[in-house]
Amino acid sequence: MGRRGGQTRVVELLLATFMAVAVIVMVMSFTRPLKSVYIRETSDLRRLAYNLMNNMAEAGVFERVVVPGVYSGSSGWNDTLNFFIMSSLPPGLVYYMRISRLDFDYASGTVSVVPLGHVANPPDFFSKPLYEAESIKYTYVCVGDPDSARATVLFIELVIGYSG
Amino acid sequence: MGRAARRPGGRRGQILVATVLIIGLFIMALLVSVYEAHVVFLRTRSPVVREVVASVTADFKRALAAMLALATRAYFNYTQFIDLTGRFSDLGLDYGNRHNFTVARTIALNYLEYWRQAVTKAYGEYGLQVAYEVRRLDVSRELGRPRSVEDLMKGYWYMNSSGSYAYARLRLNLTALGFYNWESDVFVGLTLTVWESGSDYVRITVRYDGEVAQTGAPLPEVKGIPYERLLSRGKVWIYVPEVDSAGRYIGGWRLASVKDASYMGVGNYTIKFEPSVTVITDPITGRSYAPLMVVVSDERGIIVEGCTYNYIVFKIRRSTPDTLYYYDSAGTRRTLARPGDISNEVYTLELSSNLSLYWLGMKLPVEEAEEKWLPPIPFAPVKQIMVMVSSDGTLRSLAERPIQYENWTVVDRHGLKVDWPVGLSDPQMDFVKGEKYNTRLVFQVSFPTTSIREQYVVIWWHDDLDAQPAAYPTQIKYVKTGDPECRSSCKDVWHPLYDVEFVDQEHPQSRGYVDYRGVAALVLRDPYTDDAFGPYNLHAFDTYGSSLGRYRPYGTWQVYYNYMRYSWIQAPIRIFAVLDTTQVGNVYASGDVRSDYYDTLAIVQIVNGTRYIPVITYIYWKNSRSGYGYWMATEMGRGVADWFLYLTAGLQAISGVTRRNWTYNSPFLWRETPSVECYPDPGIMLTHWSSSSGIGRALVLNRAGVNVLRSIGGTYARFCTTKFAPGGARQGSIEYVFWTHDSSRTISQGTVLSFWAVIFDYGSSGPGFLSLGSSDMWKNAYIYAPMFLEDYAPRVKP
Numbered sequence: 001m002g003r004r005g006g007q008t009r010v011v012e013l014l015l016a017t018f019m020a021v022a023v024i025v026m027v028m029s030f031t032r033p034l035k036s037v038y039i040r041e042t043s044d045l046r047r048l049a050y051n052l053m054n055n056m057a058e059a060g061v062f063e064r065v066v067v068p069g070v071y072s073g074s075s076g077w078n079d080t081l082n083f084f085i086m087s088s089l090p091p092g093l094v095y096y097m098r099i100s101r102l103d104f105d106y107a108s109g110t111v112s113v114v115p116l117g118h119v120a121n122p123p124d125f126f127s128k129p130l131y132e133a134e135s136i137k138y139t140y141v142c143v144g145d146p147d148s149a150r151a152t153v154l155f156i157e158l159v160i161g162y163s164g
Numbered sequence: 165m166g167r168a169a170r171r172p173g174g175r176r177g178q179i180l181v182a183t184v185l186i187i188g189l190f191i192m193a194l195l196v197s198v199y200e201a202h203v204v205f206l207r208t209r210s211p212v213v214r215e216v217v218a219s220v221t222a223d224f225k226r227a228l229a230a231m232l233a234l235a236t237r238a239y240f241n242y243t244q245f246i247d248l249t250g251r252f253s254d255l256g257l258d259y260g261n262r263h264n265f266t267v268a269r270t271i272a273l274n275y276l277e278y279w280r281q282a283v284t285k286a287y288g289e290y291g292l293q294v295a296y297e298v299r300r301l302d303v304s305r306e307l308g309r310p311r312s313v314e315d316l317m318k319g320y321w322y323m324n325s326s327g328s329y330a331y332a333r334l335r336l337n338l339t340a341l342g343f344y345n346w347e348s349d350v351f352v353g354l355t356l357t358v359w360e361s362g363s364d365y366v367r368i369t370v371r372y373d374g375e376v377a378q379t380g381a382p383l384p385e386v387k388g389i390p391y392e393r394l395l396s397r398g399k400v401w402i403y404v405p406e407v408d409s410a411g412r413y414i415g416g417w418r419l420a421s422v423k424d425a426s427y428m429g430v431g432n433y434t435i436k437f438e439p440s441v442t443v444i445t446d447p448i449t450g451r452s453y454a455p456l457m458v459v460v461s462d463e464r465g466i467i468v469e470g471c472t473y474n475y476i477v478f479k480i481r482r483s484t485p486d487t488l489y490y491y492d493s494a495g496t497r498r499t500l501a502r503p504g505d506i507s508n509e510v511y512t513l514e515l516s517s518n519l520s521l522y523w524l525g526m527k528l529p530v531e532e533a534e535e536k537w538l539p540p541i542p543f544a545p546v547k548q549i550m551v552m553v554s555s556d557g558t559l560r561s562l563a564e565r566p567i568q569y570e571n572w573t574v575v576d577r578h579g580l581k582v583d584w585p586v587g588l589s590d591p592q593m594d595f596v597k598g599e600k601y602n603t604r605l606v607f608q609v610s611f612p613t614t615s616i617r618e619q620y621v622v623i624w625w626h627d628d629l630d631a632q633p634a635a636y637p638t639q640i641k642y643v644k645t646g647d648p649e650c651r652s653s654c655k656d657v658w659h660p661l662y663d664v665e666f667v668d669q670e671h672p673q674s675r676g677y678v679d680y681r682g683v684a685a686l687v688l689r690d691p692y693t694d695d696a697f698g699p700y701n702l703h704a705f706d707t708y709g710s711s712l713g714r715y716r717p718y719g720t721w722q723v724y725y726n727y728m729r730y731s732w733i734q735a736p737i738r739i740f741a742v743l744d745t746t747q748v749g750n751v752y753a754s755g756d757v758r759s760d761y762y763d764t765l766a767i768v769q770i771v772n773g774t775r776y777i778p779v780i781t782y783i784y785w786k787n788s789r790s791g792y793g794y795w796m797a798t799e800m801g802r803g804v805a806d807w808f809l810y811l812t813a814g815l816q817a818i819s820g821v822t823r824r825n826w827t828y829n830s831p832f833l834w835r836e837t838p839s840v841e842c843y844p845d846p847g848i849m850l851t852h853w854s855s856s857s858g859i860g861r862a863l864v865l866n867r868a869g870v871n872v873l874r875s876i877g878g879t880y881a882r883f884c885t886t887k888f889a890p891g892g893a894r895q896g897s898i899e900y901v902f903w904t905h906d907s908s909r910t911i912s913q914g915t916v917l918s919f920w921a922v923i924f925d926y927g928s929s930g931p932g933f934l935s936l937g938s939s940d941m942w943k944n945a946y947i948y949a950p951m952f953l954e955d956y957a958p959r960v961k962p
Contacts, residue, residue, distance in 0.1 A: 006180075013181050017188035024192055028199045050215030057222060060463070104278035106255060111282050137286045138219060141226035141279065143233070143464040147248035150465050151230035151275070153282055 045134035049160045052088055053138045062154055063144035066099055070116040071149055082119045094128065094163045096120040102139070102153040113155060125159070133161025213343050216290055217336065220283055221348050224296065224334050226464075227279045228272075229352040232317050232330040233465030235268035239319065239629055240459060240467045248465070263545040263592040265629045269316055272330075291339030296350075301331040301376065302385035306355045311627075312383060313353075319468075319629035322457075322542045326470040326627065329353035331376070331386075349376035354460070355388050356468040359432075361454040364423075364440040366402065366472065369431045370394050370460055390431030397463035400425065402437045405455050405540045406597070411442065415518040415540045415597035417457060444537055447477055447962070448559065455539035471542045475624040478538060479961040484509065484950045486614045490811065491826035502947045507612045508932040509951055510774045511958055512738060514604040515623065516572065517541065517597040521960050522604070524866070524920050524952065525583055525767070525780050530960040538962050540597075544625055547591035547633040551607045554620040562620055566636035566772075568606040568737040569595075570724075575765075578784045580916050582765055585740060587724045591633035606737050608773065609958070618961065633727065636736035640772045642725035645671070655721070656689075657739045657770040661925050663689040664770055664777065666721040666741055667699065674699070682757065683716045683749045686741075686768060686779075688799075688861075688923070697861075698800025698895070700923060702743070702766050702781055706791030707905050708752045711890050712840075713795055717764035718757055719745030738771040746786075752890070760787050775925040776952070783917040793905030796873060797921045799863055803894030805852035806834045807860075809942045810883035810898075813847035815874040831939050834896055839887050842904055846873060846883035848953060850898040851945050855938030858928035862945035863898055864952045869919030876915065877902035922952045 056062065061084060069077025085095060098118040102111055122128060140154040234252060237245040242262035249257060252271055261267045280294055301313040307325045312318075317330035331351045337344045352373055360367040371388030378384050394400060406416035420437040427433055441454045456472045488500045514522040519538050521528040530538075541549060546569040555561040569589035575582050586601065595603050609619050641658045643649045650656075655671035657664045667674050669682040677687060677696040685699040704713030721741040727733050743766040750756035765782040779797070809831035814824030829843055847870055853860025865873075873881040880903035889895045900921070903909045926944040929935040933944040950956040 010180055010184065013184045017184060017191075021188065021192055021195070025195060028195070046212050047215055050212075050219055054215070054219060054222065057226075102278075102282045104275065104282075106274060106278075111278060111285070137289075139223050139279075139283050139286045141223055141230050143226045143229045145463070145465070147237070147245050147465070150233060150248050151227075151251075153227075153279060155282070155286060 045132070045160050046136055048089070048093075049134065049136045049158050050138070052085065052160075053136070053140075053156065053158065055088065056084070057140055060144045062140050063142055063146075063149065066116070066154070067142060067146065067149040067152075070099075071146070078117065078119045082121055085119070086121055089160070092162060093160055094121055094125060094130070095161075096125040096159040098157045100155040100157075102155050104153075116154075122163075128163050130161040130163055133159055135159040212290075213338055213341050216287060216292070216338060216341075217343075217346055217348075220287065220292065220294060220336060221334055221350065223283060224276075224279070224294075224332075225350050225352060227276055228317075228330045228332065228350060229464040229466060231268075231272035231275055232328055232352055233467070235265060235272065235317060236319060236328045236467040237465060238262045238268060239265065239321075240469055245465075260590075261592070263547070263594075263629075265317075265319065272316055287338075290341055291337070293337040293339060295335045296332040297335065299331065299333050300383050301329070301351065302381065302383040303327060303329055303353070303355075305385055305387050306353070306371065306374075308357075313351075315630075320627040321469045321629060322471045322544050322548070322625050323474050323627045324470065324472065325355070325357045326468050327353060327355040328466050328468050349384065351376050351386055352464070352466065353386070353388060354391070354462050354466045354468050356458065356460050356470045358456075358458055358470050358472050361443075361456050361472040363443050363454055364438060365434060365436045366454070366456055366458055367432070367434050368400075368458060368460070368470075370398070370433065370462075371431050372462055372466075390429075391462060392427065392431065393463060394433055394460060395425055395427055399461040400433075400435055401459040402435060403457035403459070403543065404437070404439060404441045413442075413455070413519060413537050413540055415516070415602075417540060417543050442537065444539060446473070457542060469543075473539060475622050476539060476541065477620065477622045479618045479620055480511070480513065480609045481618045481959045481961055482509065482511075482611050482951075483956045483958060485956070488946060488950070489825065490946065491823045491828075493827050493829055493831075495821065495823065495826065500943055500946065502614055503932070503934050504613050504615070505932050506614055506947070507610065508775050508926075508948055510608050510610040511951070512606060512608050512769070512771050512774065513958075514570070514572075514606050517595055517603045522583070523957055524778050524922070526954060526957055528957055528960050530962065541595050541623060542625060544595060545592050546589050546595045546603055546605075548626040548628075548631045549595055549605060550624055550626065550634070551605065552620075552622040552624065553607065553609050555610070555612070557616045557618050557620070559620055562622055565607055566638070566736040567634070568735055569633075569727075570604045570606055571601050572604050573601045577763065577765065577782065578914075578916065580782060580784065580918065582782050582918075584744075584765070585724065585742060585767060588727050588735060590729050591727055592729060608737060633730055633733060635730075635733045638734055638736040638772045640739055640770055641734060642723055642739055651675075651694075655723070657723070657725070657741070658691065659770055659772075660691065661775060662697075663691050663694070664768075665689055665696070666723065666768075668720045668743075669718070670720045678751070680751050681749060681754050682718050683751045684719050684721055684743045684745065684764075684766075685716070696802060697804055698802040698897070700779065700800075701795065701798045702764060702779070703762070703783055704795040704798065705748070705761065705789065705793070705911070707793055708750055708756075711752045712793055712886065712905050713798070714750050714752070714756075714791070715748035715758060715761050716751065717743060717745055717766065718747040718749030719743055719764070721768075736772065738769045740767055740769045742767050761789055762786060775948075777923040778920055778952075779923065780920040781917070783915075785911055785913055785915040788910055788913040790908050790910040792908050794877070794902040794909070794911060796869070796900040796902060796917075796919070797863065797865075798897055798899040799861065799923065800889075801852055801896035801898070802889075803896055804854050804857070805860075805896045806854055806856070807831050807939065807941065808834070808852045808885050808896070808898065810843060810850045811847040811946075812845040813870045813874065814845070815870070816845045816879050816881075818845055827942075831942060834887070834894075836887055840884055840904070841887070842882040842884040842901065844879065844882060846870070846881055846900055849946060849949050850883050850900065851942045852885070852896055852898050853926075853928075853941045855928070855941065858941075860926045860928075860941050860945060862924040862926065862942070862949070863900070864922040864924055864945075864949045865900060866920050866952065867954050869900075869921065872917050872919055873900060873902060876911065876917075880904070880907070880909065920952075924948060924952075
């Protein structure tokens with residue numbers, strides 16, 4: 001009789017435990033986190049990089065700075081672009097941006113990458129130690145003047161990080 | 165059950181319970197940890213998804229905008245934007261295809277495919293999969309009329325409310341981030357609305373892009389948002405009509421200088437320009453407007469071309485008399501009332517891009533008033549220009565009519581300025597007034613009854629840049645050797661009433677008839693039996709032995725019958741053949757070709773839906789020549805006709821009497837003698853007919869031709885009929901003759917002749933004709949003869 005009673009309690013406890021777990025799982029499924037967790041992870045750097053690129057795109061920076069530089073040979077476009085990027089980034093961040101042009105060869109059906117140039121801060125970006133960095137790739141179809149660059153597709157690779 | 169009664173086995177049960185509880189807590193902790201990790205993962209990855217999606221969508225929108233800019237810039241002015249358009253010439257968007265939206269669309273689709281490949285690689289680390297779907301979008305709210313965007317992009321231009329649009333639905337997945345089935349409507353557009361125009365200003369509204377909304381209608385629709393950067397980042401061009409020294413519009417456009425531009429908010433602008441233009445009044449609505457073209461571009465390069473008016477309207481007034489007079493052979497003045505049904509009075513008119521209207525090469529008089537000047541036709545491809553003509557003289561009966569586009573130029577031959585066709589237009593080219601060439605719109609205006617004096621004509625234009633030239637049904641057809649319809653050798657234009665076989669160097673042997681040895685003429689044939697009625701000879705001089713008309717124009721007819729780019733579209737209104745030669749030849753002897761007699765320019769028109777064949781002829785004598793007989797124009801008969809008649813010119817006295825339109829000594833029946841029967845003072849009409857078969861043909865000579873007959877031939881000018889052909893076959897021709905073959909006279913070097921003759925086919929009865937007996941059949945030609953004369957040319961009433 002006593003042995004049978006212990007087994008019953010064990011079964012009851014197991015059932016209670018499973019019920020508690022099931023309730024918690026259900027509550028977890030229907031509730032949002034109780035607190036916000038700030039995580040300064042690489043995703044923030046990516047978001048920052050994409051925001052920077054989208055802002056530059058909306059402001060027409062590529063047509064106004066990059067295109068005149070690489071198409072018309074205007075000097076100093078690197079400095080202008082560097083100034084624009086650094087003024088848009090929070091302090092303490094370093095970056096490297098490489099700009100290429102994507103050429104569509106309709107006859108062969110291929111897309112080729114033609115490097116146009118790069119900007120970085122610091123200039124010796126890759127010689128500096130980075131303890132946290134993220135890179136993104138971005139495409140930009142030129143839509144503004146001049147006509148010589150309109151419909152040109154730029155391919156931009158941007159690395160942003162915290163320097164040691 | 166007391167404490168003392170507790171058994172040793174009970175402690176083991178407590179341990180078991182504690183173990184189970186600990187395991188349960190451990191599992192719960194594990195679940196919480198997994199949940200937290202799940203939440204953190206979502207929080208950290210979601211911004212990247214958002215940004216990548218935004219980046220790709222924005223780039224797709226830019227790609228669409230760039231392609232729309234390419235298409236619209238090429239359409240508006242290919243050369244002005246050659247830095248962009250020229251880069252796509254290898255792909256087919258060359259200068260000749262600048263008004264081909266289909267080519268631009270194909271390039272855009274190719275470009276988007278390569279863009280898709282590029283972004284797929286660029287965002288490959290996220291597992292980007294991107295596609296787009298071309299869908300329809302309703303832009304009626306933008307334009308104020310039912311219109312939609314389809315096939316990726318559309319342009320609706322040249323109207324008060326115009327727009328350029330591109331639309332597609334973007335779909336993408338980011339497989340590496342677990343993000344699927346994102347869809348986004350991507351629309352780019354620019355809309356221009358011209359509200360008001362004055363002599364030196366125009367008020368416009370410009371909108372762009374806008375949110376695509378599903379409203380429950382079959383198609384999603386869009387309403388643009390005000391474009392506020394026109395003055396800072398966009399561009400605006402104003403075009404004003406070119407004017408002559410009297411300030412009258414002459415068909416061209418010139419770029420105006422923008423003197424001031426102000427932004428009134430909500431996308432509204434007022435643009436002031438110079439020079440000022442004359443404000444004119446729409447005769448239908450009474451609305452006043454300045455004829456302007458307004459072109460705007462946004463900073464993305466998308467262009468829209470608008471116009472302050474959507475059509476041009478004027479009236480054509482016939483001037484033909486409904487009661488005619490003539491003198492019968494006895495010299496008695498008679499009247500002849502036309503029947504109420506005059507359905508054969510169909511004018512084939514040409515509206516030149518210099519805003520002049522022509523009939524038989526004659527510029528029509530315009531009843532002008534400054535406020536009613538015809539404005540220029542917009543700077544648009546000819547394929548978009550259409551015409552409506554009323555049928556009963558009221559606006560209610562306006563309906564679209566066939567139209568034909570032709571290119572004309574002016575050639576200078578020995579000081580004589582000649583309007584000269586150079587072929588059918590390329591429908592994709594601009595309808596422009598050029599320095600050397602002008603486009604002419606050819607259309608027909610009919611007056612079915614005598615009660616109708618005026619007909620409305622409305623020139624309008626399709627707003628759709630994809631508009632194709634209309635292929636109108638026609639009953640005329642060019643048949644050449646090798647075509648399935650040709651039984652042997654052909655250079656024919658088929659018409660329901662007759663086949664016209666053009667004989668020349670290329671096609672010297674008329675089928676079953678005579679070898680013309682390179683002489684250029686046209687042979688009228690029965691359309692059912694193919695029997696030849698005999699040729700119409702443009703000109704002839706001197707005799708060859710006993711044969712008449714030795715030297716006739718020698719060369720090759722150039723026949724224009726279709727549009728080069730649209731070769732499957734036959735000329736719907738008229739097929740014309742032109743002859744430009746400096747040589748003369750001899751139908752009686754091969755090799756007797758000379759270049760020292762006269763030059764010939766001739767234009768022959770085979771006109772759909774009519775009974776007439778105009779033959780416009782220019783002759784220049786390079787040297788003085790003497791010869792037996794000089795023929796202005798002759799039409800053979802091959803013995804078909806049994807009656808003959810001519811009307812006098814009233815330029816020389818016959819039996820001491822001068823009368824115009826006197827049926828002197830005619831009509832008369834065919835008779836074998838004399839072999840050549842001639843009568844003096846030939847006037848506007850000669851005719852021969854067959855009373856048995858009820859068919860007749862008349863030659864109607866314009867007043868200038870009648871005067872030339874008199875000035876060159878003097879009292880020797882004659883109407884003649886030659887009874888037999890050289891082989892002895894019955895002929896029965898009708899001929900305008902400067903002097904006959906029985907006397908030698910001289911034509912002076914430098915003599916210029918410019919005239920037209922119209923071959924008119926008529927019957928003894930039927931629609932548009934009186935019912936007449938055998939000797940009176942000629943009257944059915946006479947009731948229509950005035951329409952081919954200068955004095956009775958129709959008038960234009962803007």
